[in-house]
Amino acid sequence: MINLKKSDNEISWNICYFIFEIKMEIEGYIRSEDAKLRIDIYTPKPVPKEYLELLGFSPGIELSRLELTKKFYQYIHDNKLVSPDRHTIIPNSPLRNALMIKEGNELTFNNFQKFLNVRYKINNFHA
Numbered sequence: 001m002i003n004l005k006k007s008d009n010e011i012s013w014n015i016c017y018f019i020f021e022i023k024m025e026i027e028g029y030i031r032s033e034d035a036k037l038r039i040d041i042y043t044p045k046p047v048p049k050e051y052l053e054l055l056g057f058s059p060g061i062e063l064s065r066l067e068l069t070k071k072f073y074q075y076i077h078d079n080k081l082v083s084p085d086r087h088t089i090i091p092n093s094p095l096r097n098a099l100m101i102k103e104g105n106e107l108t109f110n111n112f113q114k115f116l117n118v119r120y121k122i123n124n125f126h127a
Contacts, residue, residue, distance in 0.1 A: 048119040
C-alpha cells in the first residue's frame with residue numbers, strides 16, 4: 001500500500017482536476033476562458049508586495065492563488081476576524097489596506113476572491 005502525504009494527495013487531485021477541465025473544454029461543455037480561469041488558480045505567480053508585508057513573506061516569493069487564499073484564511077482565523085455568524089469577515093486595518101476594502105463594503109468568504117484579485121490586476125500579475 002502506498003502511503004500518500006497530504007501534499008501528495010493535493011497534487012494528485014490538482015492533476016486530476018486539470019485533466020478533467022481540459023477534457024470538458026475539448027468536448028465543449030465549458031468555454032476555454034472558464035477553464036483557463038479555473039486552472040489558473042493552481043499556477044504559482046508573483047505575490048503583490050502588500051500581501052507579502054501582511055502575511056510576512058520574503059519578497060520574490062511565488063504562490064498560487066489557492067495557496068495564497070489558504071494563507072489569508074489562516075491570517076483571518078489567527079487574528080479572530082470572523083464574525084459570530086461565521087460568514088462575514090471583520091477586516092482589521094492592515095487587512096483592509098492590503099485588500100483595498102472601501103468603507104461600507106462587506107467582506108465575506110463568498111466575495112473574498114473579488115477583493116484578492118484587485119492587487120493582481122493593478123500590478124498586472126494577471127491572476
